[in-house]
Amino acid sequence: MGLSFISSILFATVVAGTPLIIVALGELVTEKSGVLNLGAEGIMSVGAVAAFATAHHTGSPTLGILAGMGAGMLMSLLFGISALTLMANQVASGLALSIFGVGLSAFIGKPYESIALASVDPIRIPLLHKIPVLGPAFFEQQGLVYFSWLLIAAVAWFLYRSRAGLVLRAVGESPVAAHSIGYGVVRIRYQAVLFGGAMAGIGGAFLSVFYTPMWVEGMVAGRGWIALSLVVFATWRPTRVMIGAYLFGGCMITQMFVQGSGARINIPAQFLSALPYVATILVLVLISRNRSTIRINSPASLGQPFLPDA
């Protein structure tokens, strides 16, 4: 294996992991406020198609990302109305959002199938991109890759170093206590849900505008669900999301690895494609095995509706 091959494997791993980081961090903030939004798959799908359509019509990938973000927020607003205002079951509301979003994206995206966008030039970080092997893999990437790193720092700072983050965590641990000292639980949860939606929308946009770059029905392919599992894997800690995301990113590119390594093993493509899903299950088992880890780290009110004035 040559050095350039290792470099390109690293590059592809980072690219595959990036949408997972962004979506999982959004969901992490949502869950820290005590809300379980299982709709990430649907939000990503709609975000991806909205971003693709916008980028295709305007020729601007940046506008595409913004459109994906906006679409993601609109989708999560639907979830908010159902789960927060109308106090419906959060699991069912999230499932509804996933089913609706996957269907809606297929419907909207039909005319855009078999169109490809021009690939976007990467942004080179001066000096750093010249580091052998690591430079091309980490510092010659799309803007959203750098954004994902900044996002990890920002979310970690927000949750553990800022007052607003403290309030958000309080809402997630004990909404009744937070309410009784005057915090608007429903308002804060709406903000967290909208943030999660925005990030899932951006994650979807990354897939359709930079990663493929085209729109195919079902192209999100479970990444929204993997991002949800990633939050559990990271035991609700932002920095660990990155490790998990690159781990799964690595699983997603095994095909490339096997082909490039020149090994003469004949594995059906479907087996390699199944790897990220099997890995997700294994990781969930390993982390959840210890009940107290989950109980200590997960927000205490996760998934439970909050009724104001009760």
Add this chain to the structure above:
Amino acid sequence: MWLKFEPRPEPSKAMTYLSPILAVGLMFLSGLILFLILGKSPVEGFKVFFLNPLKDSYGVAELFLKATPLMLCAVGLSVGFKANVWNIGAEGQLLIGALAGGWLALHFEGSHSPFLLPGMIVAGALGGMLWAAIPAFLRTRFNANEILTSLMLVYVAELMVSWLVHGPWKDPDGFNFPQTKLFSAQATLPILLAGTRVNVALVFALGALVVGWVFMNRSFMGYQMKVAGQAEFAGRYAGFSAKRSVWIGMLAGGAMAGVAGISEVAGPIGQITEHISPGYGFAAMIVAFVGRLSPIGIFFSSLLMALLYMGGEQAQQYLNLPSSISKVFQGMLLFFLLGSDVFINFRPRLVRRRK
């Protein structure tokens, strides 16, 4: 003035049953608006989508044909949902059921044994149960969230089908199409009504509704599961095993989804292809919720859901819209239902906004 939801002292029985009707009404209404946005005449759109599929007796028969797998999956899922066991992987269990039963059909090709077809159905149920047993085991033994694991297994099952029809099970005389040989007549479900495609799977589905009703309403185990779902701590205090609820809920869903899967490949499809199910396993969750997790409700909601599938095909043919419009309707229906359900436990009141 400000709309406020006030808790009811008792959940409203009437609203429990009115809510799905309200949701369907809202879905029709937004359907009209959707057609308007798409630049189609709402009246024409409504006619094509909701009335065209049923304009002759063949259409009605097709409705029952499409409702059959939905009914089977939904009644199985409803057992788990009652106990808060979230099996969302019925789609995968359906596919593995189709593979398990289909394997018998291909392996004993040309056999005239009267046991072949019943054996295929049993194998289908066992295949679905096996696939559902994985998340059940991981949940009860390792505490792994069954929502995420059951869903992940859907993708694995899809890839398994893809591998088999592209590889080992591909019909050698099939011009390289990714599909198996056609099942022989002995391995195909008998047609119930001549001139239609409705087969005996409909009888299985109706039977499953009856068994589901008896289990949930007349058996002690069903009662335990309902208690576990409605009041987890009460159930635990009474000594009802939470693990058993998970196992029963999961296996019931898996078995029924597996029967649905083998009934599709040994029924209207007649072979294993990459397109066994247009998302029946996911739509069945909506069917179960709209049917209030009750067999009678599921009967009607599966017919409605089948109509949405057929409406999508009609819309593609006559309105030049993608058939995925039916999934938009399905998603809207579930959202409206969840929203309407607020009236079961709350009553709306206009109050003056506090300063």
